[in-house]
Amino acid sequence: MSEGRRIKTSVPEEAGTEQSRISSWGTKTQKAWFAAAQAVFGASGSPLTRTQAWFQRAWLMGLLLAILAMWAYFLNFGQFVFGVQDWIWEWRYARILRMAALTGQLPLHTQPPIAYGVDRFLAVPDVPLGPQWLILRFLDLGPAFLATFLLLVLIGYVGCLAIRRYWRLSLFSFTLLAVLFNFNGFIVTHIGIGHTLFSGYFLLPFFVLLTLQLIEGSEARGWFAWMGLTLFGIELQGTTQIYAACMIFLGVLLLAYAAKRLQILYAMLAGLGLNLYRIAPSLITLTTYTNRPQPGFISVLDVLEGMLRIVPPSKASKLITGLPLGWWELDMYLGVLGLILLAYFGIVRVWAHSTETVRGPGLPLPLGLSMLALGVFSIGYLYWPINYLPLPLLSLLHVPSRFLILPILILMVLSVRTLQSWLAERRPGFGSYVLLLTLLVVLTHDLIQHARLWRVEHVFEAFPPAALDTTLHIVDRADPVYIAVLAGSTAASALGLAFVAGFLVRQSRRRQPQA
Numbered sequence: 001m002s003e004g005r006r007i008k009t010s011v012p013e014e015a016g017t018e019q020s021r022i023s024s025w026g027t028k029t030q031k032a033w034f035a036a037a038q039a040v041f042g043a044s045g046s047p048l049t050r051t052q053a054w055f056q057r058a059w060l061m062g063l064l065l066a067i068l069a070m071w072a073y074f075l076n077f078g079q080f081v082f083g084v085q086d087w088i089w090e091w092r093y094a095r096i097l098r099m100a101a102l103t104g105q106l107p108l109h110t111q112p113p114i115a116y117g118v119d120r121f122l123a124v125p126d127v128p129l130g131p132q133w134l135i136l137r138f139l140d141l142g143p144a145f146l147a148t149f150l151l152l153v154l155i156g157y158v159g160c161l162a163i164r165r166y167w168r169l170s171l172f173s174f175t176l177l178a179v180l181f182n183f184n185g186f187i188v189t190h191i192g193i194g195h196t197l198f199s200g201y202f203l204l205p206f207f208v209l210l211t212l213q214l215i216e217g218s219e220a221r222g223w224f225a226w227m228g229l230t231l232f233g234i235e236l237q238g239t240t241q242i243y244a245a246c247m248i249f250l251g252v253l254l255l256a257y258a259a260k261r262l263q264i265l266y267a268m269l270a271g272l273g274l275n276l277y278r279i280a281p282s283l284i285t286l287t288t289y290t291n292r293p294q295p296g297f298i299s300v301l302d303v304l305e306g307m308l309r310i311v312p313p314s315k316a317s318k319l320i321t322g323l324p325l326g327w328w329e330l331d332m333y334l335g336v337l338g339l340i341l342l343a344y345f346g347i348v349r350v351w352a353h354s355t356e357t358v359r360g361p362g363l364p365l366p367l368g369l370s371m372l373a374l375g376v377f378s379i380g381y382l383y384w385p386i387n388y389l390p391l392p393l394l395s396l397l398h399v400p401s402r403f404l405i406l407p408i409l410i411l412m413v414l415s416v417r418t419l420q421s422w423l424a425e426r427r428p429g430f431g432s433y434v435l436l437l438t439l440l441v442v443l444t445h446d447l448i449q450h451a452r453l454w455r456v457e458h459v460f461e462a463f464p465p466a467a468l469d470t471t472l473h474i475v476d477r478a479d480p481v482y483i484a485v486l487a488g489s490t491a492a493s494a495l496g497l498a499f500v501a502g503f504l505v506r507q508s509r510r511r512q513p514q515a
Contacts, residue, residue: 295381
């Protein structure tokens with residue numbers, strides 16, 4: 001009997017032990033889930049455990065490596081057919097730069113003419129003069145472009161990290177921003193078709209951050225200098241179209257924002273002065289060049305179509321009936337989820353509030369007007385009157401649909417900022433977090449599928465290659481006016497850079513004792 005009793009009493013003891021184990025396991029799982037959710041969805045700068053901090057670092061590094069790997073895959077790992085579409089211009093510019101790097105020559109003139117019917121190489125504003133000049137000394141054209149481009153992607157990622165730090169974005173919100181910034185239709189199709197001059201696009205996170213800091217009133221005393229350096233970097237890469245869009249944006253902001261008019265004026269002057277070495281030679285060289293301006297998006301519906309429709313390179317030049325534009329000039333692909341994000345969190349929830357800054361919900365009028373101006377200019381023929389003004393270089397800005405990317409990037413930043421505020425207010429549960437992560441995966445999938453279609457390998461298959469002019473070379477000829485203007489403007493830009501650098505160093509030293 002005693003043995004039977006012992007057996008009977010041991011059953012509930014074992015059951016109780018098992019229940020305690022299950023309860024303990026459930027508690028540990030809940031704690032682990034809570035810690036992971038806090039690391040992924042919690043605002044940047046929130047208190048973290050050591051494990052959470054390492055998890056965030058691993059996430060950020062993994063995301064960067066994934067973005068770099070995707071771009072390397074997109075660019076066929078540096079293997080190009082340079083005679084296809086606008087890749088021929090990358091080949092022409094890179095060929096001259098490599099000759100200059102290897103021989104130590106200053107590429108003042110080329111034979112035959114390099115672009116726009118002129119032979120003054122350094123007067124062409126599209127010529128990239130950034131890190132590729134050094135890289136081309138050690139690498140051939142294809143690998144050099146890949147290395148330069150990945151370096152710029154890295155700089156763009158740093159800019160997105162600066163936005164994350166300023167608005168204390170969570171890993172989730174930051175990942176949304178990084179994915180949309182890197183793989184939207186604008187940059188993917190332009191790079192795919194050979195518009196390598198748009199590589200200055202990856203400096204735009206700094207432009208957007210500085211602009212929103214000004215609107216908010218939290219700009220540093222050296223704000224104009226940082227904005228000038230950003231514009232200098234954009235134009236250094238030959239990204240004249242985006243540089244022009246930024247200057248037009250600041251011009252509208254100058255008119256609309258009386259309280260900050262002086263800072264904006266200084267920034268615009270810095271943006272002109274630091275780029276004088278490119279502007280002045282172009283002014284005396286391209287005055288006779290004319291290029292018939294093209295329309296932008298025919299209607300607002302075309303804008304929506306550009307954000308939602310995936311068109312492969314093989315059909316890209318046939319769907320724009322009646323227009324001498326390829327689809328890449330209208331492609332702003334964001335996908336359905338990306339468009340919903342911008343529409344709801346970037347427009348609806350922002351416009352639903354009316355605060356004076358963008359730190360919280362709300363959109364100040366000067367910012368809205370500047371975004372609206374570029375949006376309007378990108379529609380139809382509304383930019384044509386400006387295009388026909390008797391001002392030099394305006395004929396180069398002949399595709400106004402490209403202006404739309406700047407308002408879209410600002411909306412991206414406003415969207416993730418508002419989303420972060422929404423996450424902090426709502427504090428979603430387990431199911432909501434899983435849903436949000438699923439939507440992020442779907443959005444990323446859609447953008448990557450679009451990018452895969454526009455890989456340069458597919459572009460090379462879709463368009464017939466043209467013959468490359470292998471006689472293109474650097475020549476030495478007398479051209480005193482051009483050389484004098486180039487030397488004088490370069491000296492002025494160098495003095496401007498020295499002044500800006502000195503100003504920022506002094507500001508930094510003044511802040512250190514206060515800290």
